[in-house]
Amino acid sequence: MIDKSKHHVSQQSQCSEGCCQGDEILCISIPCPITIVLLGLELQLELPCVRLTSPDNLTPAQAQQILASLTNLLGNLVTSTTS
Numbered sequence: 001m002i003d004k005s006k007h008h009v010s011q012q013s014q015c016s017e018g019c020c021q022g023d024e025i026l027c028i029s030i031p032c033p034i035t036i037v038l039l040g041l042e043l044q045l046e047l048p049c050v051r052l053t054s055p056d057n058l059t060p061a062q063a064q065q066i067l068a069s070l071t072n073l074l075g076n077l078v079t080s081t082t083s
Contacts, residue, residue: 015031016048018031019031023053024053025066026052026070027051028047028050029048030047
Protein backbone atom coordinates (compact mmCIF):
# COMPACT_ATOMS: atom_id res chain seq x y z
CA MET A 1 0.00 0.00 0.00
CA ILE A 2 1.27 3.49 -0.86
CA ASP A 3 1.76 5.94 1.99
CA LYS A 4 -0.10 8.91 0.48
CA SER A 5 1.42 11.48 2.87
CA LYS A 6 5.00 10.59 1.89
CA HIS A 7 4.01 10.27 -1.77
CA HIS A 8 2.50 13.78 -1.73
CA VAL A 9 5.63 15.34 -0.19
CA SER A 10 7.87 13.71 -2.80
CA GLN A 11 5.64 15.09 -5.56
CA GLN A 12 5.93 18.62 -4.18
CA SER A 13 9.73 18.50 -4.31
CA GLN A 14 9.58 17.54 -8.01
CA CYS A 15 7.57 20.60 -9.03
CA SER A 16 9.11 22.96 -11.54
CA GLU A 17 8.29 26.59 -12.17
CA GLY A 18 5.23 27.33 -14.29
CA CYS A 19 5.95 28.17 -17.91
CA CYS A 20 3.11 30.54 -18.86
CA GLN A 21 4.16 34.09 -19.67
CA GLY A 22 0.76 35.58 -20.44
CA ASP A 23 1.30 36.38 -24.11
CA GLU A 24 0.38 32.95 -25.47
CA ILE A 25 -2.75 32.05 -27.40
CA LEU A 26 -3.13 29.13 -25.02
CA CYS A 27 -0.87 27.96 -22.20
CA ILE A 28 -1.46 25.04 -19.87
CA SER A 29 1.10 24.58 -17.12
CA ILE A 30 0.97 21.61 -14.78
CA PRO A 31 4.31 22.00 -13.00
CA CYS A 32 3.83 19.03 -10.65
CA PRO A 33 3.28 15.44 -11.74
CA ILE A 34 -0.32 14.35 -11.26
CA THR A 35 -1.51 10.86 -10.47
CA ILE A 36 -4.18 9.32 -12.68
CA VAL A 37 -5.75 5.89 -12.51
CA LEU A 38 -6.28 4.20 -15.86
CA LEU A 39 -7.81 0.72 -15.98
CA GLY A 40 -6.98 0.24 -12.32
CA LEU A 41 -3.31 1.20 -12.75
CA GLU A 42 -1.94 4.21 -10.89
CA LEU A 43 0.15 6.30 -13.29
CA GLN A 44 1.99 9.61 -13.03
CA LEU A 45 1.48 12.19 -15.77
CA GLU A 46 4.20 14.79 -16.17
CA LEU A 47 3.17 17.60 -18.47
CA PRO A 48 5.10 20.73 -17.53
CA CYS A 49 3.92 22.94 -20.38
CA VAL A 50 1.69 23.03 -23.43
CA ARG A 51 2.03 26.35 -25.19
CA LEU A 52 0.39 27.65 -28.38
CA THR A 53 1.87 30.83 -29.84
CA SER A 54 2.04 32.61 -33.19
CA PRO A 55 5.11 34.36 -34.61
CA ASP A 56 2.82 36.98 -36.21
CA ASN A 57 0.04 39.16 -34.87
CA LEU A 58 -3.31 37.48 -35.37
CA THR A 59 -6.18 39.20 -37.12
CA PRO A 60 -9.51 39.23 -35.28
CA ALA A 61 -10.82 36.64 -37.77
CA GLN A 62 -7.86 34.33 -37.10
CA ALA A 63 -8.27 34.71 -33.35
CA GLN A 64 -11.98 33.88 -33.66
CA GLN A 65 -11.17 30.82 -35.80
CA ILE A 66 -8.68 29.57 -33.20
CA LEU A 67 -11.16 30.18 -30.39
CA ALA A 68 -13.87 28.24 -32.24
CA SER A 69 -11.50 25.33 -32.88
CA LEU A 70 -10.35 25.20 -29.25
CA THR A 71 -13.95 25.42 -28.02
CA ASN A 72 -14.89 22.52 -30.29
CA LEU A 73 -11.86 20.47 -29.20
CA LEU A 74 -12.48 21.04 -25.49
CA GLY A 75 -16.18 20.30 -25.92
CA ASN A 76 -15.37 17.01 -27.62
CA LEU A 77 -12.89 16.07 -24.89
CA VAL A 78 -15.44 16.72 -22.16
CA THR A 79 -18.14 14.81 -24.05
CA SER A 80 -15.89 11.80 -24.66
CA THR A 81 -14.71 11.63 -21.03
CA THR A 82 -18.24 11.79 -19.62
CA SER A 83 -19.74 9.23 -22.01
